[in-house]
Amino acid sequence: MGDIVRHNPERKLSDAVEYNGLIYLAGQVAEQLDAGMKEQTEDVLRQIDALLAKCGSSKSRILTATVYVNDMTLKPQMDQAWLAWVDQANPPARATVEVQLGSPETLVEIMCVAAKA
Amino acid sequence: MSDSIKRHHPGASLSRLVECGNLVFVAGTTADNKSANCKAQTEEVLKKIDRLMDEAGTNKSRILWCNVWVSDIREKEQMDAAWQAWVDPDNKPARATVESRLATPDTRVEIMMICAK
Numbered sequence: 282m283g284d285i286v287r288h289n290p291e292r293k294l295s296d297a298v299e300y301n302g303l304i305y306l307a308g309q310v311a312e313q314l315d316a317g318m319k320e321q322t323e324d325v326l327r328q329i330d331a332l333l334a335k336c337g338s339s340k341s342r343i344l345t346a347t348v349y350v351n352d353m354t355l356k357p358q359m360d361q362a363w364l365a366w367v368d369q370a371n372p373p374a375r376a377t378v379e380v381q382l383g384s385p386e387t388l389v390e391i392m393c394v395a396a397k398a
Numbered sequence: 399m400s401d402s403i404k405r406h407h408p409g410a411s412l413s414r415l416v417e418c419g420n421l422v423f424v425a426g427t428t429a430d431n432k433s434a435n436c437k438a439q440t441e442e443v444l445k446k447i448d449r450l451m452d453e454a455g456t457n458k459s460r461i462l463w464c465n466v467w468v469s470d471i472r473e474k475e476q477m478d479a480a481w482q483a484w485v486d487p488d489n490k491p492a493r494a495t496v497e498s499r500l501a502t503p504d505t506r507v508e509i510m511m512i513c514a515k
Contacts, residue, residue, distance in 0.1 A: 285460065285514055287490065293478060294493040298462045300514050301420060305463035308494025349496050381471045381497030392494045394463070 288335055297332045304336045304395045308349070314386040318355040321388045322362035329391065338395045340366070343373040346393040353379040359389055406453055415450045422454045422513040426467075432504035436473035439506045440480035447509065456513050458484070461491035464511040471497035477507050 289296035298305045309332070311324035326340075333339050350359055356377060367373075373393065382390050407414035416423045427446050429439035451457050468477055474495055485491075491511065500508055 285462070285489070290488075290490045293482060293485070293490065294464075295490045296492065298492045300462050305492045305512070307492035308496070347494075349494070383471065383474065383495065390494060390496065392465075392492075 286336075288332065297336055299336055299397065302397050303344075304333065304338055304397060306332055306393050306395070308390045308392040310383065310387050310390045314384065318350070318352075318358035318388045319362045322359045322391075323366070325389060325391050326362060326366045329393065333395055336395075336397065338398050339368075340395075341368040341371040342398060343371075343393050343395045346373050346375045346391060348375060348377040349380045349382060349390040349392075350377060351380065351382050351385075351388055353377075355388060404454075406450065415454055417454050417515070420515045422451065422456050422460075422515055424450055424509075424511045424513065426465075426508045426510040428501070428505050428508045432502065432506075434506075435476060436468065436470075436506040437476035437480045440477045440509075441484070443507060443509050444480060444484045447511070451513060454513075454515065456515050459486040459489040460514045461489070462512050462514055464491045464493040464509065466493060466495040467498045467500060467508045468495060469497065469500050469503075469506050471495075473506060 286299040287295040294307050296307050309325045309328045311321035313324055350356055401419035404417040405413035412425050414425050424447055427443050429442035431442055468474055
């Protein structure tokens with residue numbers, strides 16, 4: 282399937298999939314799970330930056346993002362990290378909802394679709 | 399430019415699958431056998447998705463992006479066991495799994511995806 286490029290195919294999933302000008306990212310969680318919501322979000326956004334760079338894109342090209350938080354009362358902390366990071370000239374469509382994540386210490390997970398550069 | 403849109407199994411509220419251009423959108427799919435455990439419900443869901451993708455002329459090796467919702471994140475391992483046995487090892491999609499309250503209390507898993515044709 283040469284028209285589809287899959288990055289970091291791990292045991293269950295790929296971290297990023299490129300097809301027809303779009304980049305689909307898997308849900309990213311922080312590597313440092315003992316950190317607070319703001320730090321975990323910064324960690325996740327760094328990983329998204331790295332994945333987008335690998336696919337020849339960047340945060341200015343994100344189209345849509347879904348942010349999952351495990352506690353909606355911590356959303357302002359997530360937003361603080363997001364606001365410091367997001368390209369103010371090119372903010373994506375975004376939704377934030379509260380769910381239970383893969384482990385109790387996982388506070389945030391972000392999934393997005395970006396256009397290639 | 400307007401790619402034609404083809405809707406499969408349109409109901410009052412939604413279509414089970416929608417084709418547009420070279421993309422295929424699969425609606426959130428749940429098992430009919432609600433008395434089954436999470437693994438068996440996942441197996442049923444994946445069989446249903448196989449049939450839907452077949453109708454649209456695509457298959458699991460072409461999945462780009464996948465959302466999995468489980469009603470209890472502690473049952474994620476059961477979902478993963480069914481997923482692992484099913485997914486094309488050479489073509490794994492980007493995926494995220496979170497816990498949400500689903501449409502009925504005995505619905506243990508729901509899966510939604512975007513595929514390439």
